[in-house]
Amino acid sequence: MANKNTTILIVAFIVGLLVGTAIGYFIPNPGTVPKSEYDNLKNQLQEKEALISQLQDKLSKLEGKKIKAAFIYVGPIGDYGWTHAHDVGRRYVDQKFDWLETAYAESVPESDAARYIERFIKEGYNVIFTTSFGYMDPTIDLSKKYPNVLFFHCSGYKRSKNVGTYFAEFYQIYYLNGLMAGALTKTNKVGYVAAYPIPEVVRHINAFALGVKEVNPNAKVYVRWIFSWFDPNKAKEAAEALISEGVDTLAFTEDSPTVVQVGQQHTKEGKQIYTFAHYSPMLKYGPDTVVSGQLVHWEIIYQDILMKIYLGIYNNTNLQNVDYWWMLREGAVELGADFGVPINPKFVPELKNKVLDHPQFGKISVYDLVMKRLAQMKEETVLFDPFTGPIKDQNGVLKIPAGERASHDLLWSIQWFVDNVVGEIPKQ
Amino acid sequence: MNEWISIIRTIIEAGTPLLIGTLGQIAIERTGILNLGAEGIMIMGAVTGFAFARITGNPWIGLVAAILIGIFFALIHGVISISFNGNQTISGLALTMFGIGLSGLIGRNYIGIPVKHIPRIPLFPLDKIPILGQILFNTNPLVYLSFLLVLIYWFILYKTKIGIIVRAVGDSPETAESMGISVTKVKYLGTIIGGALIGLSGAYLSLIYIPAWIEGMTAGRGWIIVSLTVFAMWDPIYAVFGSYLFGGVEVMQYILQPYGIPPAFLSMSPYIVTILVLCIASRESIKKRLGAPKTLGKPYIREK
Numbered sequence: 001m002a003n004k005n006t007t008i009l010i011v012a013f014i015v016g017l018l019v020g021t022a023i024g025y026f027i028p029n030p031g032t033v034p035k036s037e038y039d040n041l042k043n044q045l046q047e048k049e050a051l052i053s054q055l056q057d058k059l060s061k062l063e064g065k066k067i068k069a070a071f072i073y074v075g076p077i078g079d080y081g082w083t084h085a086h087d088v089g090r091r092y093v094d095q096k097f098d099w100l101e102t103a104y105a106e107s108v109p110e111s112d113a114a115r116y117i118e119r120f121i122k123e124g125y126n127v128i129f130t131t132s133f134g135y136m137d138p139t140i141d142l143s144k145k146y147p148n149v150l151f152f153h154c155s156g157y158k159r160s161k162n163v164g165t166y167f168a169e170f171y172q173i174y175y176l177n178g179l180m181a182g183a184l185t186k187t188n189k190v191g192y193v194a195a196y197p198i199p200e201v202v203r204h205i206n207a208f209a210l211g212v213k214e215v216n217p218n219a220k221v222y223v224r225w226i227f228s229w230f231d232p233n234k235a236k237e238a239a240e241a242l243i244s245e246g247v248d249t250l251a252f253t254e255d256s257p258t259v260v261q262v263g264q265q266h267t268k269e270g271k272q273i274y275t276f277a278h279y280s281p282m283l284k285y286g287p288d289t290v291v292s293g294q295l296v297h298w299e300i301i302y303q304d305i306l307m308k309i310y311l312g313i314y315n316n317t318n319l320q321n322v323d324y325w326w327m328l329r330e331g332a333v334e335l336g337a338d339f340g341v342p343i344n345p346k347f348v349p350e351l352k353n354k355v356l357d358h359p360q361f362g363k364i365s366v367y368d369l370v371m372k373r374l375a376q377m378k379e380e381t382v383l384f385d386p387f388t389g390p391i392k393d394q395n396g397v398l399k400i401p402a403g404e405r406a407s408h409d410l411l412w413s414i415q416w417f418v419d420n421v422v423g424e425i426p427k428q
Numbered sequence: 429m430n431e432w433i434s435i436i437r438t439i440i441e442a443g444t445p446l447l448i449g450t451l452g453q454i455a456i457e458r459t460g461i462l463n464l465g466a467e468g469i470m471i472m473g474a475v476t477g478f479a480f481a482r483i484t485g486n487p488w489i490g491l492v493a494a495i496l497i498g499i500f501f502a503l504i505h506g507v508i509s510i511s512f513n514g515n516q517t518i519s520g521l522a523l524t525m526f527g528i529g530l531s532g533l534i535g536r537n538y539i540g541i542p543v544k545h546i547p548r549i550p551l552f553p554l555d556k557i558p559i560l561g562q563i564l565f566n567t568n569p570l571v572y573l574s575f576l577l578v579l580i581y582w583f584i585l586y587k588t589k590i591g592i593i594v595r596a597v598g599d600s601p602e603t604a605e606s607m608g609i610s611v612t613k614v615k616y617l618g619t620i621i622g623g624a625l626i627g628l629s630g631a632y633l634s635l636i637y638i639p640a641w642i643e644g645m646t647a648g649r650g651w652i653i654v655s656l657t658v659f660a661m662w663d664p665i666y667a668v669f670g671s672y673l674f675g676g677v678e679v680m681q682y683i684l685q686p687y688g689i690p691p692a693f694l695s696m697s698p699y700i701v702t703i704l705v706l707c708i709a710s711r712e713s714i715k716k717r718l719g720a721p722k723t724l725g726k727p728y729i730r731e732k
Contacts, residue, residue, distance in 0.1 A: 054538050076532060078642065121558040222686075225691065227692070229586045230644075232645055237442065240435075
């Protein structure tokens with residue numbers, strides 16, 4: 001009996017196999033399925049997936065999945081510069097995402113940052129943004145102590161599995177401002193009020209000077225250091241000192257609108273001074289003096305980081321290589337005297353009338369040159385970089401060979417001036 | 429030449445808030461009240477002046493508001509020091525911290541907005557004097573006011589009976605009281621005048637010098653006033669030199685920077701001078717000849 005049953009089973013199996021193969025042979029393979037049907041299936045799948053993620057979203061909301069992000073600021077949010085701009089970004093994401101809760105501590109001394117961060121962590125904050133270079137070491141230390149918390153440090157270079165870095169970089173815009181400054185100056189003396197002799201500021205001065213040089217090889221850039229990120233009094237006195245030495249165009253790296261106001265006052269008194277705003281829209285502080293400037297959109301970066309954390313793309317194991325170095329292409333920075341006003345209309349005719357013979361574009365007005373360069377740097381594949389060789393330093397040493405672009409590392413640690421800058425970099 | 433005219437004028441304009449503030453501080457301290465609240469009063473003056481100028485669109489109303497808030501804040505310190513005989517050091521420090529915090533809170537809505545400021549107004553016909561006219565009489569109205577204040581101060585303090593009374597109250601309130609002077613009244617009067625001027629010096633910063641409200645914009649000027657008062661040995665004429673010296677150092681930092689003089693050295697130099705002056709002034713033999721109020725910081729408790 002057992003034997004017979006076994007034989008039947010084997011025969012049935014073989015017959016099944018044959019029939020299966022035959023059916024398989026006659027049924028067309030997936031590759032020959034009509035494309036419309038394939039697309040249809042795929043669309044259905046995608047719809048289902050979207051639905052799933054929506055449901056997950058709703059579920060996690062019901063479960064109360066929330067991101068609590070804390071921001072540590074080095075200055076007061078009323079500085080109208082660095083910290084103010086970060087806080088604009090914070091408020092933007094806070095309003096935009098209902099799964100996000102934010103808090104901040106302002107004027108946190110760099111030596112005391114750890115205490116503030118720990119307090120936030122104890123209150124349940126699971127994403128910490130530290131927004132000053134000096135917070136780098138405390139951030140790294142605490143990331144080891146709290147491996148489940150995500151840290152993002154602005155302007156630093158140390159990362160780990162739960163520490164990422166981010167920065168909105170301005171040098172492209174400083175270069176564009178330099179183009180305009182070189183065209184507008186009558187005395188061929190362009191001033192620059194600078195905060196600290198660190199690579200970031202040196203890079204910006206250089207980018208600005210390269211722009212000046214491109215349209216006006218005779219003009220020089222005069223630098224004054226004020227050794228402060230935020231000191232309106234010092235900024236005012238440095239700007240006045242530069243003006244009394246014959247400078248008629250001013251750019252700056254400092255967190256108050258003071259330089260613009262000095263320019264406005266002199267312009268009102270009959271001596272036209274051209275200024276370039278820094279960090280926040282300053283057109284209203286100097287409608288007769290501000291030509292353009294650099295503006296930041298931290299919200300673009302914060303939005304991207306927080307969204308990716310929320311979706312689980314970033315977690316506490318994979319931040320080692322997360323480094324935002326965002327510029328014009330990503331929309332993290334903007335050229336402008338005010339948002340949406342790239343160039344103060346008052347100075348547009350002057351810039352349009354100034355025509356030069358450009359090695360790349362031929363006869364071109366400075367206005368068109370600025371717009372062309374702006375467009376080039378906004379491209380997906382950035383078509384132009386201000387730091388393209390040949391670039392020489394103040395001693396005439398060739399630092400960047402012809403045709404080469406400066407590397408990220410070089411720009412990151414730059415400690416020399418290009419050849420049309422007057423002034424030295426004090427040793428720290 | 430023109431370059432130097434503009435530099436010297438800038439020095440005077442940078443020194444003027446210090447001068448006005450120091451004159452205020454002299455008024456308070458001459459009556460024997462130690463005032464460490466200058467920074468707090470000054471920054472309240474700055475924010476209030478800005479706020480009122482912004483709301484009314486008239487910077488002069490801002491100046492008046494700053495004077496009033498200065499008086500109010502100085503009176504807080506006055507009531508504690510004069511009527512309650514409190515610890516003047518602690519009261520003054522508390523006032524500074526309170527002022528810095530409160531000004532930040534009030535100023536929240538005034539960040540990043542411009543204000544109609546007080547421009548330079550040439551003082552005809554004095555501005556036609558060659559060189560000097562451009563330096564002294566083509567500047568802002570509060571600079572003219574500060575010149576006037578110094579003259580009034582000097583005259584009252586050394587040439588009138590009021591001056592003798594004020595000095596007597598600061599040096600020996602018991603004697604003053606026995607002469608039938610109300611020590612309390614004189615001290616309150618000094619506090620009111622001082623508060624008004626320190627508040628005004630704050631508004632100078634936010635409505636003239638840097639026409640904007642920026643948190644913490646006094647940047648330690650209140651403390652410079654405190655040390656300048658010592659430097660000037662409570663004398664209005666010396667206060668002029670002291671204020672312009674400090675103002676000059678601030679401005680010259682950037683003129684001299686290209687010549688390789690480190691800014692840090694220049695910014696500390698006035699403090700070195702202050703320390704030197706303090707060392708000299710603290711010697712007994714010299715002290716007697718100086719104007720330091722002898723009961724500075726000590727509460728006056730009337731004998732019953």
